[in-house]
Amino acid sequence: MSNNTESIGSFQYATERSWTERIENLINYIHGIEPGICIERGRFVIEAYKENEAEPTMIKRARALEKILENMTIYILPGSLLVGNQASRPRWAPLFPEFAVSWLEEEIFEKNPYYPADRPADPFIIPEPEKTLPEFKEIFDWWRGKTHMDRVYSHLPEEVITAQDKFGAINEYNYIQGGDGHFSPDHGYLIRTGLRKIIDDCKERLANLDKTAPEYHQKREFYQSLIISCEAVIKYAHRYADLALEVAKRTEDPVRRQELEKIAEICRNVPEYPARSFYEAIQFVTFTQIVLQIEDNGQGISVGRFDQFLYDFYKADIESGELTYDKAVELTENFYAMLYTVNRIKSWSDTDFFRGSPMFQNLTVGGIDPVTGQDATNDLTYIALQATADTRLTQPSLTARMHKNAPEKYKKRVAEVIRLGTGYPAVFNDDAYIAALINRGYSVEDASDYCVIGCAEAGPAGLLGGRTGGAWLNMTKILELTLNNGYDPRTGASLHPNKSNKTLAEFSSYEELEEEYYRQLRYYISLEMIMENTIDLLYEKHMEEPLAAALGCPRTTIPRGLPMKKGGAKYDFTGQQTIGTANIANSLYAIKKLVFEDKKLTGEQLLHALHTNFEDNTTNPTGEEIRQMCLNVEKYGNDIDEVDTLAREALQAVCEEQVKYFNTRKGRGPIGCHLHTSTTTVSSNTPFGRFCGATPDGRKAGMPVADGQSPMRGTDVNGPTAALKSVSKLRQVLLSCGSLYNLKFSPNDLAGKNGLKRFISLIDYYFSMGGMQMQFNVVSKETLLEAQKKPEQHKSLLVRVAGYSAYFVTLEKTVQEDIIERTEEALA
Amino acid sequence: MLKGILFDIQRYAIHDGSGIRTLVFFKGCPLECEWCSNPESQFMLPEMGYFPDNCIRCDKCIPACPYGSIREEENILITDRSFCRECYHSRQALQCTTVCQSLARKAIGAYYTVDEVMKEVLKDQLIYRQTGGGVTLSGGEPTQQAEFAEALLRELQDNLIDTAIETCGYCKWENLQRLLPYLDQMFFDIKLFDSEEHARYTGVKNELILDNISRLGKELDNYDIELYMRTPVIPGITDSRDNIENICRFLSEQGIKNIEFLSYHKLGRGKYLTIGKEYKLYDIEPPAKEFIAECDGIAEKYGLNPVHFE
Numbered sequence A: 001m002s003n004n005t006e007s008i009g010s011f012q013y014a015t016e017r018s019w020t021e022r023i024e025n026l027i028n029y030i031h032g033i034e035p036g037i038c039i040e041r042g043r044f045v046i047e048a049y050k051e052n053e054a055e056p057t058m059i060k061r062a063r064a065l066e067k068i069l070e071n072m073t074i075y076i077l078p079g080s081l082l083v084g085n086q087a088s089r090p091r092w093a094p095l096f097p098e099f100a101v102s103w104l105e106e107e108i109f110e111k112n113p114y115y116p117a118d119r120p121a122d123p124f125i126i127p128e129p130e131k132t133l134p135e136f137k138e139i140f141d142w143w144r145g146k147t148h149m150d151r152v153y154s155h156l157p158e159e160v161i162t163a164q165d166k167f168g169a170i171n172e173y174n175y176i177q178g179g180d181g182h183f184s185p186d187h188g189y190l191i192r193t194g195l196r197k198i199i200d201d202c203k204e205r206l207a208n209l210d211k212t213a214p215e216y217h218q219k220r221e222f223y224q225s226l227i228i229s230c231e232a233v234i235k236y237a238h239r240y241a242d243l244a245l246e247v248a249k250r251t252e253d254p255v256r257r258q259e260l261e262k263i264a265e266i267c268r269n270v271p272e273y274p275a276r277s278f279y280e281a282i283q284f285v286t287f288t289q290i291v292l293q294i295e296d297n298g299q300g301i302s303v304g305r306f307d308q309f310l311y312d313f314y315k316a317d318i319e320s321g322e323l324t325y326d327k328a329v330e331l332t333e334n335f336y337a338m339l340y341t342v343n344r345i346k347s348w349s350d351t352d353f354f355r356g357s358p359m360f361q362n363l364t365v366g367g368i369d370p371v372t373g374q375d376a377t378n379d380l381t382y383i384a385l386q387a388t389a390d391t392r393l394t395q396p397s398l399t400a401r402m403h404k405n406a407p408e409k410y411k412k413r414v415a416e417v418i419r420l421g422t423g424y425p426a427v428f429n430d431d432a433y434i435a436a437l438i439n440r441g442y443s444v445e446d447a448s449d450y451c452v453i454g455c456a457e458a459g460p461a462g463l464l465g466g467r468t469g470g471a472w473l474n475m476t477k478i479l480e481l482t483l484n485n486g487y488d489p490r491t492g493a494s495l496h497p498n499k500s501n502k503t504l505a506e507f508s509s510y511e512e513l514e515e516e517y518y519r520q521l522r523y524y525i526s527l528e529m530i531m532e533n534t535i536d537l538l539y540e541k542h543m544e545e546p547l548a549a550a551l552g553c554p555r556t557t558i559p560r561g562l563p564m565k566k567g568g569a570k571y572d573f574t575g576q577q578t579i580g581t582a583n584i585a586n587s588l589y590a591i592k593k594l595v596f597e598d599k600k601l602t603g604e605q606l607l608h609a610l611h612t613n614f615e616d617n618t619t620n621p622t623g624e625e626i627r628q629m630c631l632n633v634e635k636y637g638n639d640i641d642e643v644d645t646l647a648r649e650a651l652q653a654v655c656e657e658q659v660k661y662f663n664t665r666k667g668r669g670p671i672g673c674h675l676h677t678s679t680t681t682v683s684s685n686t687p688f689g690r691f692c693g694a695t696p697d698g699r700k701a702g703m704p705v706a707d708g709q710s711p712m713r714g715t716d717v718n719g720p721t722a723a724l725k726s727v728s729k730l731r732q733v734l735l736s737c738g739s740l741y742n743l744k745f746s747p748n749d750l751a752g753k754n755g756l757k758r759f760i761s762l763i764d765y766y767f768s769m770g771g772m773q774m775q776f777n778v779v780s781k782e783t784l785l786e787a788q789k790k791p792e793q794h795k796s797l798l799v800r801v802a803g804y805s806a807y808f809v810t811l812e813k814t815v816q817e818d819i820i821e822r823t824e825e826a827l828a
Numbered sequence B: 001m002l003k004g005i006l007f008d009i010q011r012y013a014i015h016d017g018s019g020i021r022t023l024v025f026f027k028g029c030p031l032e033c034e035w036c037s038n039p040e041s042q043f044m045l046p047e048m049g050y051f052p053d054n055c056i057r058c059d060k061c062i063p064a065c066p067y068g069s070i071r072e073e074e075n076i077l078i079t080d081r082s083f084c085r086e087c088y089h090s091r092q093a094l095q096c097t098t099v100c101q102s103l104a105r106k107a108i109g110a111y112y113t114v115d116e117v118m119k120e121v122l123k124d125q126l127i128y129r130q131t132g133g134g135v136t137l138s139g140g141e142p143t144q145q146a147e148f149a150e151a152l153l154r155e156l157q158d159n160l161i162d163t164a165i166e167t168c169g170y171c172k173w174e175n176l177q178r179l180l181p182y183l184d185q186m187f188f189d190i191k192l193f194d195s196e197e198h199a200r201y202t203g204v205k206n207e208l209i210l211d212n213i214s215r216l217g218k219e220l221d222n223y224d225i226e227l228y229m230r231t232p233v234i235p236g237i238t239d240s241r242d243n244i245e246n247i248c249r250f251l252s253e254q255g256i257k258n259i260e261f262l263s264y265h266k267l268g269r270g271k272y273l274t275i276g277k278e279y280k281l282y283d284i285e286p287p288a289k290e291f292i293a294e295c296d297g298i299a300e301k302y303g304l305n306p307v308h309f310e
């Protein structure tokens, strides 16, 4: 479709960056460090647990955090104006053995499937193995059998385990093997309040508790644990103040010495007291982001509306002359570098679902003002965009909110940054997201103040409790099970037969098949609910997060005396990610056409072809001929109502079913408390595909399924306007947990003023039809192929995987192939 | 019912008129230019395209062809096309395409009613307005199906959609004239000024075309049409200084203002093979950018306004 066959090639490198030498050196320094596993946290958690055996979990967890923050290695990065670190080295992942150890034990000691340093993607080195391995062993020995994961498995009914581990129809490893995360701390409130005030407030409430009340102990533990945690964070900051002075003494360069002294002064003030300047506010936010990711290893601790909650500080400092625009850019870029140092190691099997070690620290800019409803962009909006353009880091992920009256200048800047090819920012449609949130019970003001949390989930910072991410739902697998009467051809296991007890070979009408599919879907959604309740129950009993209560939603948790997992947040929902809308629509439509309308095939012929992966040449038509028939039936993504309708119905059914279920916080305070749906995929479409046999859309067994709500790759052949229209037909307003639509563009498609204008028109077009979210891969195919061949030359090539960006060369081959294959929506 | 034969409706076109547009490709053209980038547009009936990359060698087409034109030779499928024209005219045309599941053999060209075309083009109506785009009738040669073109254009105007046409200008004046009230933009080709040369490379002489241009020049004021003349710059064929000068002089004499020099490109080459035609210009390379600029300079010299749609 493209008339312009020449590729610009390595587009990303050709553009100038305007960063300072300080930032350039800092980022190069971090890039030079290989990710590794830091054992320190694992060591201190055990000590704290041993010392506090008799204490309730809340206190035990607070004491563990205290111990870690007091004893962990701290450092100041060369030239950095900000401090705070999660592990002993940048990009090293701390150990969270209380969540799970078995997988890491297997990986380290059995090399099953890989020794962490030898993984084909996202490897982690183990420093000084002779010294550390015995200690790893000690840690594993201590935790074996009593981790969160052990508890989850001992609680889960067999059918849920089968559905996850055997079928891959649902999956929640992320929260079985780790913590929740997924909220945006109340940064705006915290930087204006300071932790001392929170501590004082807790102390007062503690003193006023009615000791005879039945809930006394629970409240006492709550307030005490918050006090311990906040004091620990203040002390942690003071450690940096001491360190900065110490380093200053040894520093000869007088300018750097002064900077270090300034750091010391700032760390004495924040986070204990309110920030007095933009600089202090950013340091405060840095501490908050990092300590939360030491308490728990949940991802998606999101920055929130950076340009909104910091703007007063920025404005005051600019007016007083203390700050310049350029200095604010430098501080923001330094802040990005700090977020980038945070890392997490996941099991290899879960890494499959989350390629490129994403931490999902999402930072939101733009959008409307929650009170006036008018555009709220300001200098900081452009500064944050600039920082992404300059640093080109995988973290933080950047979200640009758009709305009907967004300034053209802003749209242009957003388009320019997207054009750089880092995959950021993703663009979000205020008009659709706000409506979706209001539909779930948010007030207009709170909905309008949403930021993006994690991947594409929306909610207001400080008001929404965790669990925006939950179980994945692999719709393609559920269809496969339906076609086989509940039997899984891959494993030979059987779970839930169709009501009619029929397979595709026996269905008498398309309607019968559809009915059975939706019945199976409802069954697997009910299993998701069991999974969620189990995990929530165990989080609340054993994995309390006192610091998250203090920094996440302090304005409601503290008055209620409840952590988020017990109902401490103003709003609370459990998000469910749904994968493979396109495969369902295309497969159902293919069966409808080929078997029931045009009668080109019998159900039996098609089922046999699926079982034999379209490879049986002895049939008439042959397997391959059947596959061609399947491939050439109309596909979702081409603006064809007949098949787009099936996509809408498939996704709508999930949304409407999930919202019927309530989570464990129901009736305990928050608004909402039910499941709701998103289409965020991350890279799960590749491992989920491996669980699925051949499908009637012509997809072969084991191949990736479609990501998010995007058309199946390579099947949207009518150009971007047709694809956008198809996708916009889904009732996206029901996707209150988030919508994900991935588009790939070549940089040459976006060249010049007209390229930018067209690009913006397409975004406007999609959003004017009710589209919620778009994200982009902007690289030429040639660049990607080249990068596969010469990875060493393309180390900083960022691609959008789904919901986040990753360095292309760190991705595993099949994911790389998947990205290359994704339809190149030619813009020219 | 009134039907037209089209070979494609393509959305998201950005090179043919302003904004984001939908192109409606008419099938059938009185010219047969050697450089044509849409050779499948020339013949006015559905014809068979063969795309060997899609072929899965099921060999179902071999017995399906009533003329026995398809055979296997050294593991390769050969189609002897000498009977295909006859087949296109017959009642049971294109049997080979009906058995092919993989779209390796497919019919190029189909009959549409105005409503069926409208259903497709209305799908993007919102973006036409957002980008100043619309619908372009292209080809092939829309004036060959003037009644259908007129009905379609009228319907488009009724839907407030901006319209454009691309024409080679080789038609009865009446067939062009009847479309004028419904057009917002017109792209009119003027390829070679010398009539003999014109006949040599396009198959027809150019008097009719030049005559239509003259009439258009006189009547343009009665309509609200942006007219753009177009000259494809084909090295060794249309790119002589004489030809460019003559075209520009002639246009300026007719009171016509806008001209676009289009660079020859090779993108149509592959299509010749798929419909069994021979491509004659294999040795030609696209002209240098500088030469296009030179052409623009000549146009300016004659008081014309050279334009380039991106």
Ligand code: SF4
Pocket: B054, B055, B056, B057, B058, B059, B060, B061, B062, B077, B099, B100, B101, B102, B103, B104, B105
């Ligand atoms: S019918 Fe189609 S796929 Fe089969 S051999 Fe003929 S061209 Fe190839």
Ligand code: SF4
Pocket: B048, B064, B065, B066, B067, B068, B069, B070, B079, B081, B083, B084, B087, B088, B093, B094, B095, B096, B097
């Ligand atoms: S177009 Fe007609 S003559 Fe030509 S190969 Fe096909 S069936 Fe045979």
